[in-house]
Amino acid sequence: MPEPRILTVAEALREATDLCMRRDPRVFVMGEGVADPKAIFGTTAGLAAAHGAARVMETPIAENGFTGLAIGAAMMGRRPLIVHQRVDFALLSLEQLFNNAAKLHYVSNGRHRVPLVVRMIVGRGWGQGPAHSQSLETLFAQVPGLKVVLPATAREAKGQLIAAIEDDNPVVMIEHRWVHYATGAVPEGHYTVPLDGPRVVREGGDVTIVATSYMLLEALRAAETLAQAGIAAEVIDLAVLRPFVADPIVESVRRTGRLLCVDTGFRRYGAGAEIVASVVEQALGALKAPPVRLGLPEHPTPSSRALLGGFYPTALSIIDAAATLVGAGPARVEGPRAALAAALATVPMDVPHPTFRGPF
Amino acid sequence: MTGSLDLYRAMLRIRLVEEEIAARYAEQEMRCPVHLSIGQEAVAAGVCAALRRDDQMVSTHRCHAHYLAKGGDLKAMLAEIYGKAAGCCGGRGGSMHLFDHDAGLLLSLPIVASGLPIAAGVALSFAQEGSARVAVGFCGDGSIEEGVFHETLNLAAVHRLPVLFVLENNLYSCYTGLGDRQPARPFTDLARGYAMPVETADGNDVHAVRAATGRAVGRARAGQGPTLLVFDTYRWREHCGPNYDNDAGYRTEAEFLDWKARCPLARLRAELVRDGALDEAAELAMLNAITAEIEEAFAFARAAPFPEADTVAEHVHA
Numbered sequence: 001m002p003e004p005r006i007l008t009v010a011e012a013l014r015e016a017t018d019l020c021m022r023r024d025p026r027v028f029v030m031g032e033g034v035a036d037p038k039a040i041f042g043t044t045a046g047l048a049a050a051h052g053a054a055r056v057m058e059t060p061i062a063e064n065g066f067t068g069l070a071i072g073a074a075m076m077g078r079r080p081l082i083v084h085q086r087v088d089f090a091l092l093s094l095e096q097l098f099n100n101a102a103k104l105h106y107v108s109n110g111r112h113r114v115p116l117v118v119r120m121i122v123g124r125g126w127g128q129g130p131a132h133s134q135s136l137e138t139l140f141a142q143v144p145g146l147k148v149v150l151p152a153t154a155r156e157a158k159g160q161l162i163a164a165i166e167d168d169n170p171v172v173m174i175e176h177r178w179v180h181y182a183t184g185a186v187p188e189g190h191y192t193v194p195l196d197g198p199r200v201v202r203e204g205g206d207v208t209i210v211a212t213s214y215m216l217l218e219a220l221r222a223a224e225t226l227a228q229a230g231i232a233a234e235v236i237d238l239a240v241l242r243p244f245v246a247d248p249i250v251e252s253v254r255r256t257g258r259l260l261c262v263d264t265g266f267r268r269y270g271a272g273a274e275i276v277a278s279v280v281e282q283a284l285g286a287l288k289a290p291p292v293r294l295g296l297p298e299h300p301t302p303s304s305r306a307l308l309g310g311f312y313p314t315a316l317s318i319i320d321a322a323a324t325l326v327g328a329g330p331a332r333v334e335g336p337r338a339a340l341a342a343a344l345a346t347v348p349m350d351v352p353h354p355t356f357r358g359p360f
Numbered sequence: 361m362t363g364s365l366d367l368y369r370a371m372l373r374i375r376l377v378e379e380e381i382a383a384r385y386a387e388q389e390m391r392c393p394v395h396l397s398i399g400q401e402a403v404a405a406g407v408c409a410a411l412r413r414d415d416q417m418v419s420t421h422r423c424h425a426h427y428l429a430k431g432g433d434l435k436a437m438l439a440e441i442y443g444k445a446a447g448c449c450g451g452r453g454g455s456m457h458l459f460d461h462d463a464g465l466l467l468s469l470p471i472v473a474s475g476l477p478i479a480a481g482v483a484l485s486f487a488q489e490g491s492a493r494v495a496v497g498f499c500g501d502g503s504i505e506e507g508v509f510h511e512t513l514n515l516a517a518v519h520r521l522p523v524l525f526v527l528e529n530n531l532y533s534c535y536t537g538l539g540d541r542q543p544a545r546p547f548t549d550l551a552r553g554y555a556m557p558v559e560t561a562d563g564n565d566v567h568a569v570r571a572a573t574g575r576a577v578g579r580a581r582a583g584q585g586p587t588l589l590v591f592d593t594y595r596w597r598e599h600c601g602p603n604y605d606n607d608a609g610y611r612t613e614a615e616f617l618d619w620k621a622r623c624p625l626a627r628l629r630a631e632l633v634r635d636g637a638l639d640e641a642a643e644l645a646m647l648n649a650i651t652a653e654i655e656e657a658f659a660f661a662r663a664a665p666f667p668e669a670d671t672v673a674e675h676v677h678a
Contacts, residue, residue: 028488054488060518065477065511072418072481072495075466078488095508099471100478107457109450110675112467144676168678243677 004185012154012186013043013119013175016161017081019190021051024079027165030057030066031083040083041121041180041360063092067118071101074116074170081165084120087174088131093118094139101170102145116170117161122213122264123177124312125350126358130300135265137212138274140172141241147171148241149195150264152216154184156239159193167195176214176264177360178352197245200252204232207322208252210275211262212238215294215313219262221340222318228336231326241271246278253279257288258325262313267295292321305350316341362409365637367566368628370408371401373650374425375625377434380654381424381441382602389662390441392454397425399596402624403528404429406569407496407589410577416466416482417496418475421456422595423468426498432460434653438661445667446660472533473499473506476525480516483523483586494580495523502533504550505541513588517554520585524576527588528563530595535610551588563591564624594619 007015020027033040035048035058048056059066063084070080084090090097097118104112123132141148147169151157157179164171201216202223211219216237223233234252253259259279261272272293279291294313302308316337323333347354362370378396385394397404404425411417411430419426427437433448440447441455449457456470466482469475479497486493503509504527516523527547531538551558557579559572569591576587596616598605606613632638 057519060511060514062508062511062515064508065480065515068474068477068508068512069481069484069515072478072483073485073488074481075478076416076482076485078485095471095474096477099474100469104467105678106675107449107453108459108467108675109452110678111459111461113678115678147677 005188006183007154007186008180009151009154009157009175009182010042010180012158013151013161014045014047015186016158016165017044018047018050020162020165021047021055023190026077027079027081028055028057029081029083030059030070032059032061032089033085034058034083040085041177043180044083063089064096067093067096068100070116071096071104071114074114075104075112079115079165080117082116082118084118086123086132087120087134087136090118090120097140097146097170097172098143102143105169106145113168114170115168117164117173118170119173119175121175121177123360124214125178125352126360127303127305127350128301129303133301135174135176135213135296137174137241137265138269138271140174141244141271145170146242147195148174150174150176150213150239150241152179152213152237152239153182154186156193156199156237158186159191160195160239162190163192163195166192171195174213178214179217181353182217195240196243197240198248199237199239200234200248201237202233202235204234205256206232206326207258207260208234208236208249208256209260209262209318209322210236210238210249210272212241212271213264215262215264218313218315219318221315222322225315225319225336225340226322226333229323229328229333231322231328231333233322238271238275244274246275246282249275250279250282254283254286257286259287259291260318260321260325261291261293262318263293263295265296267293268298270295289325292325294318294321305348308349315344364628364632367405367409367570368625368632368638369646369650370405370429371566371625371628372646374401374404374428376650377428377654378424380658382597384658385602391443392441393421393600394441394455394602395422395600396597396602397422399619399624400528400530400563400593401425402566402628403526403563403569403591403593406566407526407573409570410573411464411494411496413464415494415496416464417498418466418479418482419458419468419498420472420475420500421468421470422500423456423458427458427460427465427468430460430465431463432458432465433463434657435660436460438657439664442661442664443666444661444664446664451667473503473509475499476503476512477508477515479525480512480521480523483516483521484519486522487519492581493522494577496526497523498526498528500533501527501529501531501538502541503527504547513550513554513556513586516586517556520583522580522583523586524573524580525586525588527590529590529592532595532599532611534599535608537610547590556586556588558588558590560590563593564622564627566624566628593624596620
């Protein structure tokens with residue numbers, strides 16, 4: 001058995017893009033900074049050198065314009081991949097994405113296809129502030145015709161991006177900046193991870209925790225600590241917000257009777273709202289306690305770390321919510337929770353990784 | 361090469377289709393917005409006469425003339441406006457989404473300037489494929505006020521894309537005149553801002569439109585990049601709907617009559633008669649043939665079945 005190959009999510013995304021460009025000459029990359037020295041946090045590193053400037057197109061600062069450009073090329077059979085360094089920048093392209101990309105297959109009665117991938121990155125930490133840090137996945141998830149995927153782990157990130165590039169539909173891939181640092185075993189070569197719904201990442205019978213993107217990593221950390229306290233959490237990665245598939249979640253809640261949703265974006269109108277609604281519609285009788293949602297509070301993201309103390313859900317807040325849901329008193333989780341809290345306290349709250357020195 | 365008689369036939373056909381839509385609109389069977397092209401026929405006919413069938417155009421909410429001039433199927437157009445399954449969009453788009461990909465009218469979009477970057481993207485695909493085809497994006501004077509107009513001209517210029525931006529200046533955005541929306545300056549300055557060639561012509565002179573377009577097409581096919589084409593013309597009827605609205609208070613009857621005197625069809629007809637290319641019998645034959653085609657197409661569209669209700673959720677994803 002060879003040693004598994006460990007890559008970061010950023011490296012896995014770069015590898016997926018390179019592989020697709022080698023396999024299919026119609027694939028090309030475009031965006032602000034895709035060919036610059038920073039190469040979108042390394043996710044497009046080396047691609048311009050390998051494939052040339054025509055296939056790794058540096059664009060003017062014209063998000064709506066170059067999104068329309070990509071749609072037109074995609075309609076004619078090309079396979080563009082757009083990259084935005086922030087979700088917030090992509091907001092300037094919503095007109096093209098919502099009015100055109102999402103609807104052209106439908107309005108043409110199936111004649112036109114828009115095989116387009118739009119990657120966009122959620123900033124967090126190092127004082128990103130209110131307009132460099134938004135996690136607006138549910139905004140995109142509301143629009144029929146789009147697919148919306150949020151990678152969280154390295155193997156899946158590579159397979160999901162390959163699946164997205166090979167998909168004949170417009171796919172929005174929302175990557176959390178801190179997910180880029182997550183490492184995992186990544187197979188060599190071509191494979192896909194289907195964009196077809198949630199995935200059970202950890203099994204457990206006491207409480208179902210559904211998380212998106214970076215919150216999956218926090219949830220998994222929380223689940224480990226909960227296990228030390230004798231609480232078995234089932235953790236589900238809601239990697240695909242659209243098409244929305246509730247079945248694995250509903251099935252899990254039928255067994256656990258308890259549901260905790262952890263959003264990377266805002267709690268209000270977040271993905272958790274849709275999950276809770278679906279579970280209540282389909283498995284109300286199975287619920288032993290009211291579902292709980294965690295997510296961002298009702299205000300924009302401030303820059304100063306002094307104001308961010310309670311802004312993001314953490315493994316600790318997930319532990320607390322899960323323990324309350326299962327009716328475990330604070331004493332039961334106190335020991336393992338304190339150990340985790342002490343470990344987390346050694347890393348500053350506003351960086352994605354202990355080695356990070358800013359800025360990004 | 362399209363002759364003058366063909367150009368006249370194309371324009372007359374557009375005029376008669378539009379007038380028939382206007383005449384029948386009160387029947388309440390065409391239940392979608394219609395933005396008629398009456399008065400602006402020469403731009404559509406002149407531009408399309410300079411193109412090949414496999415060149416692709418992207419049009420706007422006012423797309424009927426572009427669709428017909430490029431060779432779009434009349435029955436599929438009318439069936440679409442009637443909301444029928446045989447419509448070009450199967451009843452999913454209505455009159456603002458007309459398309460006939462095979463004829464080279466790739467799509468029409470009802471958001472101002474939204475089609476311009478898509479036209480540029482079509483041109484990008486041609487460039488990537490090494491094809492000599494060109495793309496055309498139509499827009500009106502209101503498009504200039506949209507950011508994406510400028511984003512697209514900049515993108516097309518910097519990548520030297522084989523695309524033509526056809527600006528049909530009809531002086532009004534709905535009920536608001538150009539002077540209330542933009543500072544006075546020549547539209548040619550817009551092209552200069554993006555180091556792009558510009559062609560201007562009387563949009564009611566089909567020969568001038570075709571000649572200007574032909575020069576732009578020649579540059580695009582030769583790899584010399586995009587051109588902005590500016591054609592002044594006038595919408596005779598209301599922004600949306602079948603009626604005249606000179607009494608609505610935003611423009612004057614005198615202004616309309618002045619433009620009507622410059623009717624693009626009358627202008628070409630006078631030339632054809634003067635040159636002996638069109639006599640009374642030939643004109644009558646042409647009129648009868650077009651009228652018969654239109655009557656048949658309307659009969660087809662009215663009799664065609666509606667789409668089945670249970671197909672409504674099809675084709676959300678490919």
